[in-house]
Amino acid sequence: MPAESAPVVPNARPVAGSAAxxxxxxxxxxCPPDDFALLPAGSILRARSVELALFGRIPQRVTAWxxxxxxxxxxxxxxxxxxxxxxxxxAEPGADRRLLAFQCAIDGVSSRCFPSYALRRGARALGxxxxxxxxxxxxxxxxxxxxxxxxxxxxxxxxxxxxxPGYRALDAIRAAMDFAPLGLHPGTSVALWGYxxxxxxxxxxxxVAAEYAPELDIVGAVAGSPVGDPAAAxxxxxxxxxxxxxxxxxxxxxxxxxxxDRALREFGTAQFHTLLADAExxxxxxLLARFAGKNMDDYSTTGFTDILxxxxxxxxxxxxxxxxxxxxxxxxxIQGVHDELIAVADVDGHVRRYREAGAHVRYLRDRLSLHLxxxxxxxxxxxxxxxxxxxxLDLPPAHTETVWSIAWTTREAVGHLxxxxxxARVLTGRPITAxxxxxxxxxxxxxxxxQT
Numbered sequence: 001m002p003a004e005s006a007p008v009v010p011n012a013r014p015v016a017g018s019a020a021x022x023x024x025x026x027x028x029x030x031c032p033p034d035d036f037a038l039l040p041a042g043s044i045l046r047a048r049s050v051e052l053a054l055f056g057r058i059p060q061r062v063t064a065w066x067x068x069x070x071x072x073x074x075x076x077x078x079x080x081x082x083x084x085x086x087x088x089x090x091a092e093p094g095a096d097r098r099l100l101a102f103q104c105a106i107d108g109v110s111s112r113c114f115p116s117y118a119l120r121r122g123a124r125a126l127g128x129x130x131x132x133x134x135x136x137x138x139x140x141x142x143x144x145x146x147x148x149x150x151x152x153x154x155x156x157x158x159x160x161x162x163x164x165p166g167y168r169a170l171d172a173i174r175a176a177m178d179f180a181p182l183g184l185h186p187g188t189s190v191a192l193w194g195y196x197x198x199x200x201x202x203x204x205x206x207x208v209a210a211e212y213a214p215e216l217d218i219v220g221a222v223a224g225s226p227v228g229d230p231a232a233a234x235x236x237x238x239x240x241x242x243x244x245x246x247x248x249x250x251x252x253x254x255x256x257x258x259x260x261d262r263a264l265r266e267f268g269t270a271q272f273h274t275l276l277a278d279a280e281x282x283x284x285x286x287l288l289a290r291f292a293g294k295n296m297d298d299y300s301t302t303g304f305t306d307i308l309x310x311x312x313x314x315x316x317x318x319x320x321x322x323x324x325x326x327x328x329x330x331x332x333x334i335q336g337v338h339d340e341l342i343a344v345a346d347v348d349g350h351v352r353r354y355r356e357a358g359a360h361v362r363y364l365r366d367r368l369s370l371h372l373x374x375x376x377x378x379x380x381x382x383x384x385x386x387x388x389x390x391x392x393l394d395l396p397p398a399h400t401e402t403v404w405s406i407a408w409t410t411r412e413a414v415g416h417l418x419x420x421x422x423x424a425r426v427l428t429g430r431p432i433t434a435x436x437x438x439x440x441x442x443x444x445x446x447x448x449x450x451q452t
Contacts, residue, residue: 021056021120024111029068030082030155036070037078041167042174042213043070045080052086053121054426055131061431062141063087066116069175073154074164074256082116083150083172085182088141089431095183098390100140101148101173103165103194103201104130107245108287109157109252109280115149127283132372133195135423139379140193142422143387144434146184148176152201157280159197159252160230162320166204170213191386192221192329195375196342199226203350206327220389222332222382225339225371228346231308231317238304239295242341244279244288246296251276253320259312267307272299323353330360330395332385334378334406341371351400360395365402377407380415 024030032045039045046068052060064086073079091097104115107129111117118128125131130149140147150172152165169192177184194202199222206221227233230249238246254261254276264272275294279287296304307313331354335347344365351363362385369377385396407416418435425432 021122032080039070042171044175051121052119054134056123058429059121061089067175071171072167081151081168083148084116085176086147088434090433097146099146099188099190101169101192103152103198104133105197106153107197107284112283114151116151127285129284135426138426138432141432142435146182148172156255158256160249161256163204165201166208169205189390190218195224199223203322207325210328218329220330224334225342228350230320232346241292243294244291247291248279248287251279257316260316263307263313267300267302269299323350326357326359333363335365336369336374337365337367339371360398362396363400364406366406368405379419380412381406
């Protein structure tokens with residue numbers, strides 16, 4: 001569903017930020033104008049300056065705004081979504097800089113998990129994953145890049161739904177391009193980055209970009225531990241210490257897929273629906289603690305495997321599996337071999353599907369890292385890969401490599417020292433400025449090999 005470049009809506013008005021962040025359902029900023037569906041996808045509907053903070057408490061000295069913009073849902077219907085956009089403190093006005101679209105691991109239905117809420121000063125979102133990812137966003141800013149962080153699950157918290165996270169991420173990029181304070185333009189180089197649930201959203205954005213937003217110059221995408229097969233993950237995690245992910249994924253998917261909702265209403269007990277409602281109200285880490293060890297079989301009139309085998313439900317599970325279309329841009333995928341949450345075999349299959357469809361994928365498998373650790377240990381390697389794509393350097397070979405740790409190279413060792421210093425700045429609320437020699441300003445790029 002391609003859309004023309006979206007202009008700033010003439011009546012889009014700035015809204016002053018508030019020191020006390022309100023939940024999205026209580027904040028009029030999130031309410032689109034009545035006629036917004038008539039506008040092109042990516043149109044800015046409203047804008048405001050905001051203050052970001054670590055865990056809602058430690059103010060971050062960056063320059064940030066939020067944009068309400070028009071986008072599309074899975075059925076093509078018009079929706080509104082919010083993205084948080086930021087620049088390093090003291091960024092040069094009007095500079096021709098690069099843009100990183102960072103998809104957080106929202107992994108929840110509750111609006112407390114939305115990046116637009118969880119990243120703001122005054123947010124009460126303990127247990128929301130985006131709060132743990134703020135140092136990664138800061139690393140992109142320290143490289144001088146502009147950043148967009150979309151609420152890719154939409155207003156309804158559609159965690160795990162197919163394709164529409166990609167629509168929201170791409171329309172957030174369009175909105176960022178047209179937001180004058182960022183100093184971007186239609187030819188700005190863009191990269192995609194996300195980890196875990198954010199890696200899955202990044203994969204969807206990469207898949208649909210060529211058709212949905214062909215005008216964007218997306219030079220590469222990094223998908224860290226991108227789930228691979230959400231249905232297989234759901235079945236594997238059910239009844240495990242990580243069963244909360246299964247519960248909240250079902251709660252989210254039933255909102256977007258009527259066939260799944262009907263099956264759950266037919267075979268789920270009253271206690272099961274109470275369980276789902278409870279999951280919808282909690283942040284990710286809170287629901288993991290609450291639902292550890294829960295088994296869906298105990299809340300259905302038949303085995304949950306039987307429900308999932310029904311043809312209508314099977315179609316949903318097949319729909320949410322990424323990898324059927326080859327992204328047009330090169331990809332870097334990283335995954336822990338012994339990841340306790342995401343099975344390496346599922347990501348292996350995801351990469352294989354991409355390659356069979358014709359995508360250029362470099363796949364790094366890390367033997368030592370567990371799930372959360374790889375997010376941080378992989379920052380220098382992934383950000384350096386993105387920087388190389390921005391600079392138009394030759395691509396590394398499109399092959400699979402299993403290493404002891406993606407952190408153990410000379411280049412990445414230096415990057416870890418810089419990242420550690422940056423984390424200290426985030427923890428102490430010191431200014432996040434562009435590093436010397438890393439102004440993030442676009443230079444003339446040689447033609448990448450993948451375009452020849």
